[in-house]
Amino acid sequence: MEPIQASKIVGSRNTPAHASAWHRIATIACNTFREAVRDRVLYNLVLFVLILTGAAVFIGELSGGQERKIIVDLGLSAMLLFGVFIAIFVGVGLVYKEIERRTVYAIFSKPVGRGEFLLGKYLGLCLTLLVNVAVMGAGVSLALIYVNRGWDPLALTIWPAVMLIYVELMILTGVALLFSSFSSPALSALLTFFVFIIGHFSADLKGLANSLGGRAARWLFAALYYSLPNLANLSFITPAAHGEVPAAQHVAIAILYSLVYIVVILAAATMIFSRRNFK
Amino acid sequence: MNHRSSIRDGALLLTVLLGLGSVVGLSRWLDSHRRPADSKIEEEQLYLNGTTAKRISLGFNGLAADWYWMRSLQYVGRKIIDVPENIPIDGLGQLNLKLLAPLIDTATTLDPQFMEPYQYAAVVLPDIDLQQAIRITRKGIAANPSAWRLYQHLGFIYWQQKDFRAAGEAYDQGSKLAGAPAWMEAMKARMATEGGSRELAREIYQRMYEQAGDPQVKDMARRRLLQLDSLDQIAGLRKVLLAYQSRAGRCPASWKEIDPVLRALRVDLDSNGAPLDPAGTAYVLVNADCDVEVDRQSEVPRR
Numbered sequence A: 001m002e003p004i005q006a007s008k009i010v011g012s013r014n015t016p017a018h019a020s021a022w023h024r025i026a027t028i029a030c031n032t033f034r035e036a037v038r039d040r041v042l043y044n045l046v047l048f049v050l051i052l053t054g055a056a057v058f059i060g061e062l063s064g065g066q067e068r069k070i071i072v073d074l075g076l077s078a079m080l081l082f083g084v085f086i087a088i089f090v091g092v093g094l095v096y097k098e099i100e101r102r103t104v105y106a107i108f109s110k111p112v113g114r115g116e117f118l119l120g121k122y123l124g125l126c127l128t129l130l131v132n133v134a135v136m137g138a139g140v141s142l143a144l145i146y147v148n149r150g151w152d153p154l155a156l157t158i159w160p161a162v163m164l165i166y167v168e169l170m171i172l173t174g175v176a177l178l179f180s181s182f183s184s185p186a187l188s189a190l191l192t193f194f195v196f197i198i199g200h201f202s203a204d205l206k207g208l209a210n211s212l213g214g215r216a217a218r219w220l221f222a223a224l225y226y227s228l229p230n231l232a233n234l235s236f237i238t239p240a241a242h243g244e245v246p247a248a249q250h251v252a253i254a255i256l257y258s259l260v261y262i263v264v265i266l267a268a269a270t271m272i273f274s275r276r277n278f279k
Numbered sequence B: 001m002n003h004r005s006s007i008r009d010g011a012l013l014l015t016v017l018l019g020l021g022s023v024v025g026l027s028r029w030l031d032s033h034r035r036p037a038d039s040k041i042e043e044e045q046l047y048l049n050g051t052t053a054k055r056i057s058l059g060f061n062g063l064a065a066d067w068y069w070m071r072s073l074q075y076v077g078r079k080i081i082d083v084p085e086n087i088p089i090d091g092l093g094q095l096n097l098k099l100l101a102p103l104i105d106t107a108t109t110l111d112p113q114f115m116e117p118y119q120y121a122a123v124v125l126p127d128i129d130l131q132q133a134i135r136i137t138r139k140g141i142a143a144n145p146s147a148w149r150l151y152q153h154l155g156f157i158y159w160q161q162k163d164f165r166a167a168g169e170a171y172d173q174g175s176k177l178a179g180a181p182a183w184m185e186a187m188k189a190r191m192a193t194e195g196g197s198r199e200l201a202r203e204i205y206q207r208m209y210e211q212a213g214d215p216q217v218k219d220m221a222r223r224r225l226l227q228l229d230s231l232d233q234i235a236g237l238r239k240v241l242l243a244y245q246s247r248a249g250r251c252p253a254s255w256k257e258i259d260p261v262l263r264a265l266r267v268d269l270d271s272n273g274a275p276l277d278p279a280g281t282a283y284v285l286v287n288a289d290c291d292v293e294v295d296r297q298s299e300v301p302r303r
Helices: A006-010 A021-038 A041-062 A067-091 A093-100 A103-108 A114-147 A159-180 A185-199 A202-211 A215-227 A237-241 A248-274 B002-033 B050-055 B061-081 B100-110 B115-127 B130-143 B148-160 B164-175 B182-194 B198-211 B215-248 B255-264
Strands: B284-286 B291-293
Touching: A021 A041, A021 A114, A041 A067, A041 A114, A041 B061, A067 A093, A067 A114, A067 A159, A067 A185, A067 A237, A067 B061, A093 A103, A093 A114, A093 A159, A093 A185, A103 A114, A114 A159, A114 A248, A159 A185, A159 A237, A159 A248, A185 A202, A202 A215, A237 B061, B050 B061, B050 B100, B061 B100, B061 B115, B100 B115, B100 B130, B115 B130, B115 B148, B115 B215, B130 B148, B148 B164, B148 B182, B148 B198, B164 B182, B182 B198, B198 B215, B215 B255, B215 B291
Parallel strands: none
Antiparallel strands: B284 B291
């Protein structure tokens, strides 16, 4: 684990002091990505490739001719699961490690805002996940072409679902960062995992809110429904396995919802992190 | 120091290899001495129904459906392996496959668009639990109202039960959907006029053979087509045997005795002069009844 070098963030003595905030954020993001690569986070791709290869070779005998569907289900589910683990376990350590190793002092002694630091960290992990998801998506497409002994339309039609998986991981990364801005890594990981689970039960929360008699309980569940991310909106793995492509309007609104949600989470995380006293 | 570390590494490697060898040996001993699984436990009802499984699948419902689908194939496969006779998958009622309906039901609830389990339900389940076969197929129609193949499956179930009116209606409803082939429309009229005929059966199995994705279903349709051809052949052979019996006053002792007649009728014969069924296995001459039947080893189903 290599700490962020403060000189890299603010530039050398020759760099103008008013280097833009975006430049600083990009530097932190690149460094976070490099850290993840050095921490061998991308090694999970090897396991993924082994799973897909095994599925492509053996599933045909077990599935009664349904290997294409199963490869998509298995590939995209593994992509989501691996991504969730990376988002949670790497995400909760993003801020904590810098505090633990006291490198955060060196960073904040330079003209780097706490919001910039958090956003840089967030974007760096998002970049790691993007590489991860893109390579896995390509792996699933290649496995489909192999199983079909030639071009398979599913190799192309799965990509909107892959994109929605990535958006889901972006939300979870934000949630992990939010919890890690005020809590310990273990608790943050647990809470983020709960959000992942509840995020897929959102429809039940709404149903519960509508079916309860008491006004307070109704309000409570309605508040939970709107305040927690509705990850079911981004779940399109099963239809993708049947060659279905989500409507462009649905994808656009789902992405917009997610981006707004991410902005809210990062703003809250910055607010909490700004109040932390490192002395 | 180097020598010592080499000895240490060698000892560790030996420990790992011996340990692995012991683990394999102990596992094999445990496997060979394990008591046979209690059939009550093996056939225990599923803990989760489809709705609950879908609720807790966290967006992995497609993968969970695949799991239940493969489990149902393995469940049927295990039971078939235990039976010495080569029985087609549409005649598995004797195998007590009581978990098959819940497994297929769960798979189709988890992923209602998953078509293969519906076909499997239509082909395999009627001999085990007819009402479940109809219910699961109707559930599929409700979830996929534009899938004409599900109406084909429903028509097949009713046709097998000799409910030709219901079968005709199912084919008729399916024929009205976009993409349905022209033969679906003709099925309603054919069901009414020739519901129990061999020709209609041939067309139904031919269509099933052409469209089945599942190799087991495809194989079943192929074998049923062989059986239909075989029934035609058996009818012809019985006529030959009857003619010989009325002429000679007895049944032929072997196929050799009626060899010239069979050759004149251009029947395929083996080296012993026995007529071959459509799968290439010789028919058995049953002298006691002066009848002919399919050999037990043949691919052609006997019933």
